[in-house]
Amino acid sequence: MHIVVCIKQVPDSAQIRVHPVTNTIMRQGVPTIINPYDLFSLEEALRLRDKFGGKVTVLTMGPPMADTSLRKALSMGADAAVLLSDRCFAGSDTLATSYALASAIAKITETEPVGMVFCGKQTIDGDTAQVGPGIAKRLELNQLTYVERIDAVDETARKITVERRAEGGVQVLSTSLPCLITMLEGTNVVRRGTMEDMLRAARTEIPMWSAAKAGITDTALCGLKGSPTVVKKVFAPPPRKEKAKQIDVTGKTADDIAAATLNALFAADARLEETLFRQAGH
Amino acid sequence: MEKFDAIVVGAGPSGNAASYTLAKAGLKVLQVERGEYSGSKNVQGAILYAKSLEKIIPNFREDAPLERHIVEQRLWMMDDKSHCGTHYRSDAFNEELPNRYTIIRAQFDKWFNRQVQEAGALVVCETTVTELARDASGKVIGIKTDRDDQIVYADVVIMADGVNSLVGQRSGLRKEIKPEHAALAVKEMHFLPREVLEQRFNVKDNEGVAIEALGTVTMGLMGTAFLYTNGESLSVGIGCLVSDFRDHGTSPYVMLERFKKHPSIAPLIEGSEVKEYAAHLIPEGGFNAIPKVHGDGWLIVGDSGQFVNAMHREGSNLAMETGRMAAETVIALKTEGKAPTEANLARYRKALEDSFVMKDLKKYRKLPEIVHKNRQFFTTYPELMSKAAETWFRVDGVDKLQKEKEIFRTFRNGRTLRGLIGDAVKIARAWR
Numbered sequence: 081m082h083i084v085v086c087i088k089q090v091p092d093s094a095q096i097r098v099h100p101v102t103n104t105i106m107r108q109g110v111p112t113i114i115n116p117y118d119l120f121s122l123e124e125a126l127r128l129r130d131k132f133g134g135k136v137t138v139l140t141m142g143p144p145m146a147d148t149s150l151r152k153a154l155s156m157g158a159d160a161a162v163l164l165s166d167r168c169f170a171g172s173d174t175l176a177t178s179y180a181l182a183s184a185i186a187k188i189t190e191t192e193p194v195g196m197v198f199c200g201k202q203t204i205d206g207d208t209a210q211v212g213p214g215i216a217k218r219l220e221l222n223q224l225t226y227v228e229r230i231d232a233v234d235e236t237a238r239k240i241t242v243e244r245r246a247e248g249g250v251q252v253l254s255t256s257l258p259c260l261i262t263m264l265e266g267t268n269v270v271r272r273g274t275m276e277d278m279l280r281a282a283r284t285e286i287p288m289w290s291a292a293k294a295g296i297t298d299t300a301l302c303g304l305k306g307s308p309t310v311v312k313k314v315f316a317p318p319p320r321k322e323k324a325k326q327i328d329v330t331g332k333t334a335d336d337i338a339a340a341t342l343n344a345l346f347a348a349d350a351r352l353e354e355t356l357f358r359q360a361g362h
Numbered sequence: 363m364e365k366f367d368a369i370v371v372g373a374g375p376s377g378n379a380a381s382y383t384l385a386k387a388g389l390k391v392l393q394v395e396r397g398e399y400s401g402s403k404n405v406q407g408a409i410l411y412a413k414s415l416e417k418i419i420p421n422f423r424e425d426a427p428l429e430r431h432i433v434e435q436r437l438w439m440m441d442d443k444s445h446c447g448t449h450y451r452s453d454a455f456n457e458e459l460p461n462r463y464t465i466i467r468a469q470f471d472k473w474f475n476r477q478v479q480e481a482g483a484l485v486v487c488e489t490t491v492t493e494l495a496r497d498a499s500g501k502v503i504g505i506k507t508d509r510d511d512q513i514v515y516a517d518v519v520i521m522a523d524g525v526n527s528l529v530g531q532r533s534g535l536r537k538e539i540k541p542e543h544a545a546l547a548v549k550e551m552h553f554l555p556r557e558v559l560e561q562r563f564n565v566k567d568n569e570g571v572a573i574e575a576l577g578t579v580t581m582g583l584m585g586t587a588f589l590y591t592n593g594e595s596l597s598v599g600i601g602c603l604v605s606d607f608r609d610h611g612t613s614p615y616v617m618l619e620r621f622k623k624h625p626s627i628a629p630l631i632e633g634s635e636v637k638e639y640a641a642h643l644i645p646e647g648g649f650n651a652i653p654k655v656h657g658d659g660w661l662i663v664g665d666s667g668q669f670v671n672a673m674h675r676e677g678s679n680l681a682m683e684t685g686r687m688a689a690e691t692v693i694a695l696k697t698e699g700k701a702p703t704e705a706n707l708a709r710y711r712k713a714l715e716d717s718f719v720m721k722d723l724k725k726y727r728k729l730p731e732i733v734h735k736n737r738q739f740f741t742t743y744p745e746l747m748s749k750a751a752e753t754w755f756r757v758d759g760v761d762k763l764q765k766e767k768e769i770f771r772t773f774r775n776g777r778t779l780r781g782l783i784g785d786a787v788k789i790a791r792a793w794r
Binding site for chain 2: 155272273274275276278279282283330
């Protein structure tokens with residue numbers, strides 16, 4: 081079975097800084113990573129391939145430099161990669177993004193029919209969780225979101241059974257293929273590729289598809305033009321006024337440092353001491 | 363698994379120089395780096411000496427990420443309150459092809475490695491070479507990595523695995539570095555707006571200043587401190603021998619804090635924002651600590667071979683020189699159709715000896731031992747110099763002859779006449 085995994089290159093949120101004066105996100109120099117939620121889907125797709133055979137293609141839409149994320153996915157074991165990159169995609173919201181990705185998947189299907197599409201649960205920069213369902217709707221795929229386990233895949237009957245985390249419990253769902261799955265975080269651990277994967281990933285020429293190459297004829301549905309979402313205002317939470325307190329620990333024992341830290345905390349908040357001791361049963 | 367003409371272990375300056383040179387000559391090269399990318403784990407002051415890179419990439423100035431070219435060098439001897447020393451500033455350093463630059467290694471190494479890839483080498487990151495693979499005769503035939511049990515084969519393996527040479531150690535090529543042969547350096551990146559920095563250091567455009575300091579800032583340990591100007595930041599650091607840190611019980615960061623609070627340094631970094639903190643070992647054992655650098659199917663380059671001239675603060679240039687020379691040896695053998703046996707690879711050792719690399723290291727071969735046994739060069743003398751300068755410049759009604767006598771007396775009390783003469787002889791010996 082041919083599986084397509086959609087990934088997104090995102091700024092590493094652990095390393096983002098907010099400009100102290102303008103309050104805007106400083107993107108320059110921030111390293112990029114594969115959206116962490118996507119990795120659970122990638123690993124699940126790789127496991128299905130290992131079990132049933134077939135092929136995993138990773139797909140992303142982004143600037144030319146997004147090929148580093150695709151190469152990374154290849155080094156983790158994906159078989160092929162496609163980079164969807166065109167100026168007309170700039171400024172896409174989730175509607176336009178799902179349109180572009182769905183078009184590319186449809187194009188891939190023309191030569192190699194796609195049995196399953198995997199997406200991350202959501203991205204860490206947009207947090208909408210809309211692109212996966214958007215693709216499913218456009219390609220008329222059955223959609224299984226927040227999946228925590230794939231119980232069974234029957235290729236001949238073209239059936240899949242999964243466990244889906246829902247409010248108040250777990251749903252066991254069964255549907256027919258082709259389908260779109262978004263995996264829940266923590267459901268697996270993404271693998272380290274073998275040395276052979278690394279060499280292959282380093283050598284692969286990643287094909288870059290323009291809108292036209294992806295079979296998109298109406299660019300009015302792409303990028304800013306195809307995005308009804310309007311960002312009205314971007315703001316960062318106001319920085320905290322109070323400065324961090326420093327405790328001089330040179331030459332002190334661990335006990336003294338702990339006591340000094342506690343005293344400083346209690347001095348800052350009188351109720352804290354009382355609450356803590358009440359909880360401790362004193 | 364596949365076979366390559368050469369595998370280079372590590373992607374610092376020596377590994378990149380070797381890989382680039384090999385790939386440019388059309389050899390099939392694999393470079394393996396354990397960091398996320400070339401530069402992600404690499405730390406240096408950092409000053410780039412242009413000549414050594416020019417020999418490899420003549421037009422590197424066109425797109426390499428360079429911070430500032432150095433137009434002013436300050437050498438400071440410090441006591442707790444003051445510094446005295448020399449400044450050399452020259453407009454001659456504002457030349458078309460400047461001689462020294464400050465760089466930020468994470469960016470520079472990334473750039474260098476991109477040139478390596480464009481030259482045709484295959485670069486694999488996030489992969490640790492666990493050991494060298496050998497055949498029954500002991501000849502090195504490739505590498506093993508932490509990814510799987512597969513051997514990746516190569517005619518020759520170039521070890522550019524850094525100061526600790528963990529791979530070299532695991533493979534029995536080298537012993538663990540001795541604490542008295544390694545300096546532990548820590549540094550911080552202090553960010554300052556460009557205009558503030560340029561006013562503070564009296565520079566414009568891309569001019570830069572380098573300050574090297576020694577004295578009481580190292581609290582009696584053998585080492586030096588530094589402050590370099592980058593485009594919009596200052597690299598501030600200090601480094602001392604690992605064995606000294608061990609014996610003295612001081613932490614490097616305590617020493618760095620002291621240096622930053624020194625009245626000569628504090629105003630230079632005032633108002634800056636610290637964004638990075640890094641530490642690294644520097645091999646400072648000199649000529650006598652250099653291990654065997656070639657064998658059957660292998661070569662050692664860069665820090666891994668202890669190629670650092672501690673006296674002149676040269677390391678990354680020697681790394682590039684040794685990386686290039688190792689690569690050229692491999693290329694020459696390949697062209698002549700000769701196998702990379704221990705005997706044939708001895709050409710590399712010969713090339714090193716004919717170059718300034720070994721000549722310089724040999725010249726200072728006694729230096730580590732002499733300064734090791736004579737701490738006064740790092741403690742007493744800077745203090746004496748500062749005191750002398752203070753006496754000399756203070757106008758207080760004491761007649762000048764009296765001042766001269768007082769200065770001489772302080773020196774004699776500090777070191778005794780015999781000590782002073784002995785020190786002069788020692789320095790002369792170390793220099794030869």
